[in-house]
Amino acid sequence: MNFRKIANTLSWVLHPFLLPVYLMALLLTMTTFALYSTNVKLYFMWVVALYAIIIPFLTLGILRSLGRISDFRVDDRRERLLPLLIGTVCYVLCALTFAKIPSAIFLRKFMVAAACCEAMCFVVSLRWKISLHLTGMGAIVALLVVMNVVGVGNMLIPLAAAILCAGALASARLYLGCHNPRQIAAGFFGGFCVSLLAVLFL
Structure with a gap:
């Protein structure tokens, strides 16, 4: 088996740009938000896709063309600062x-949590490299835990799936040599704690 190909595929499928869209799709189909009309759902999906994928991706393209980043993976800690700020x-x-x-x-609380995670990664990246992929997965797990507790919907299966995906993604990032175990752990638990606190108190 080509483990590198599998690890790269996991890294792209579970990319931080895509996670908010996955979560929004889950909310609009498996919770009380499913009662919204189709037009409202499409509006929500468009807004999230615009701010989580389209604008950040275009920004990376511009930064790449200007020579501010070496590639779209942005593995260099110092190159991450401006994309994280824009995010x-x-x-x-x-x-x-x-x-x-x-x-x-x-x-709105979910988007505030995402903004707080980006800000946390920005601050950490000033001095140290942290896993952005696992920060995103930690945030997703935290938000699914909150949804289960407050009774927004039955999120036990999605929560279990998210935890399994987080484990697989952590293994993939380690296999690819993108991060060490400390950076992986810091990303996941940082994303989990920051998201949890943001949803509860902001």
Whole structure:
């Protein structure tokens, strides 16, 4: 088996850009948010895709063309700072967009949590390299735990799947040599704790 190919595939499928879209799709199909009309669901998906994927990806393209980053993986710690800062701003803008919809306060909290995770990674990256992939997975696990506790929906199966995916992703990142165990652990638990605190208190 080509383990490197599998590890690379996991890294792209579970890329931090894509995780908010997966979570939003889950919310709009398996929770009380499924009661929204199709047009409203499409609007939410578009907003999340715009701020989590489209704008950050275009930003990476511009930075790559300007020579500010060496490649789209942004493995160099110092090259991550500007993309992380832009990502933080994008999630804040997404949260402000959702704040205009009173019934979407829970969705706004998720975007605030994502912004806080990006900000945390930015601060850590000033001195040390942290796993952005595992930060995202830690945030997803934390948000699914919250949803199970508050009763937004039955998220036990998605939570179990997220934990398994986090383990597989951690193994993939270690296999590819992108991070060491400390960076993996710091990413996951940092993302988990920051997201949990953001949802509960912000």
